[in-house]
Amino acid sequence: MRTDRSILFSFAHPDDESFLVAGVACKYGGQGVRLSLATATLGQAGKTGNPPVCTQRELPGVREAELRTAIALVGIAQLHLLGYRDQELAAAPPEEIRRQLVQLIRLHRPQVVVTFDPNGTNLHADHIAISRFTNDAVVAAADPRWLPEAGKPHQIDRLLWTPPTSFWEALRSRRLSEQPGIDFVIDIRLWSELKAKALRAHRSQHLAIDRIFFNSADKELLLSAEMFRQAWGPPLSQRPLDDLFTGIETSQAVGLD
Ligand SMILES: [Zn+2]
Structure with a gap:
């Protein structure tokens, strides 16, 4: 199976990807879409768990290994x-x-780029920063005057942000279609087990992950969907849509019917 479709995820910390796009990665990776992830830091100032899974000094290496396990x-x-x-x-x-x-x-030439919304979902300074830097780079990548030595210019088709509130709050409201900023809702129930495994791979971060996901009475609901806001891209025929590639022209996948 071969396709020229590509998504680039751009986040701040190991575990952001598992919180926000693990299901989407399973869905589109399974369709042959090329997936790449930029992770800006190793989360080395984060918690080490209770009981700790490592020392603070070991944390960067541990978190990198956790990240590699999760994305695999x-x-x-x-x-x-x-x-x-x-x-x-x-x-x-x-x-x-x-x-x-x-x-x-310019290397991966994605149609779709996903990053945090300008408020970083939870006002975390690193989340806000990676949103700012990614938004900047998406525009610069398309303009040949910027960094001509950094590759052939590439114009993406759709920039997606995480929703303006955390997706778990949005999901619990159950009136998704009426919420501004919820432009795509992707059903990930087929991959909720894999998302749970990816989250659990971030063992050092189990306190936050357990609190948000696994200690919640409605964890099945929380593992059922991922959602995004369109920062810019083709006009949306309806909101929310259920496919990140709606309205984007790509050459047809070879080997699919
Ligand atoms: Zn984060």
Whole structure:
């Protein structure tokens, strides 16, 4: 199975991808869509668990290994670690991170890019920062005047942000179609087990993951869908849509009927 469809995910920490796009990765990876992930920091300032799974010094290596396990489970083939320090991403030199992200966009040539919304979902400074840097790079990647040595310009078709509130709050409201900022709702129930495994792979982060997902009475609901807001892209015929590629022209996958 071969396809020229491609999605680039751009997030701040190991585990952001499992929270936000694990199901989408399973769904589209299974259709042959090429998936790549940029992770800006190793979350080295994060918690180590209770009981701790490692020391604070060991945490960057542990979190990288957890991330690699998680993305292998959900079929994200390409990982790019941008190498910034956790909780200091907002201070990353804009020219440097722009170059890194422009190179990735021009290399993978995705139709769809997914990052945090401008408020980072929960106002986390690193989430806000990666949204800012990704939005900047998406525009720069399409303009040949920017960084001509960083690859052939590439215009993506659709930029997606995470919803303006956390998706677990949105899902619990059960009136998704009336909520502004919920433009795509992807049913991931076929892959909810894999999403759960990817989340559990982030063992050092079990406190937050258990609190949000596994200790919730409605965890099945929380593992049933992922959702996104269109930052820009083709006009939406309805909201929410159920396919990230609706309205995007791609050459047909070879070997699919
Ligand atoms: Zn995060």
